[in-house]
Amino acid sequence: MRVLGIDPGSETLGWGVVDGAGSRYSLVEFGTVRSDRKEAFSRRLLNIYNGVADIVGRFSPDVLAVEDTFYAVNVGVAIKLGQVRGTTLLLAEQYGLEVAEYAPRLVKSTVAGYGNAEKAQVGEMVRVLLKLKEIPRPHDAADALAIAICHFHHAGTAAKVLAAKQKLKIKK
Numbered sequence: 001m002r003v004l005g006i007d008p009g010s011e012t013l014g015w016g017v018v019d020g021a022g023s024r025y026s027l028v029e030f031g032t033v034r035s036d037r038k039e040a041f042s043r044r045l046l047n048i049y050n051g052v053a054d055i056v057g058r059f060s061p062d063v064l065a066v067e068d069t070f071y072a073v074n075v076g077v078a079i080k081l082g083q084v085r086g087t088t089l090l091l092a093e094q095y096g097l098e099v100a101e102y103a104p105r106l107v108k109s110t111v112a113g114y115g116n117a118e119k120a121q122v123g124e125m126v127r128v129l130l131k132l133k134e135i136p137r138p139h140d141a142a143d144a145l146a147i148a149i150c151h152f153h154h155a156g157t158a159a160k161v162l163a164a165k166q167k168l169k170i171k172k
Helices: 041-059 075-094 104-112 119-129 139-171
Strands: 002-007 012-021 024-034 063-067 098-102
Touching: 002 041, 002 139, 012 041, 012 139, 024 041, 024 139, 041 075, 063 075, 063 139, 075 098, 098 104, 098 139, 104 119, 104 139, 119 139
Parallel strands: 002 063, 063 098
Antiparallel strands: 002 012, 012 024
8 A cells, every 4th residue: 555644734735655554664755845925825725736646646645644634723724724635635536545534643642652742753753663764854744754654553443444344234
């Protein structure tokens, strides 16, 4: 399975592609899609869409794993992040990708063992788990890789639950 992790951001969107199965995975590539804050927000969304579409075209992921919405003190920021998420979710549907959404605390807990882990702790654990020499930079890319890693750890459980539900339907 190939997973594209997305850490949504209207100025810097982090992305990371990870290959593997279960708890065995390896880095393919990571980076960011950057947008100019001076441009109209609609233009920035188009830039994000085109950037993520290019990544999907280059790496052919099976799954797009994205950070779920979270509470933000600034309502305007939360709305913009929601629009960025919506753009990536739309793109995933257009390309026929499976979509997985993970809460930030779950990602941190899965990768670093603590739901309130700092960015540096998450980055270090991403480095360790992917057997990298350095922490991926910028932190947006490290966060995207953490989201992809989170999917590997939770996708197996979700598949087992679905299989069990289907098995119960067959017995009835």
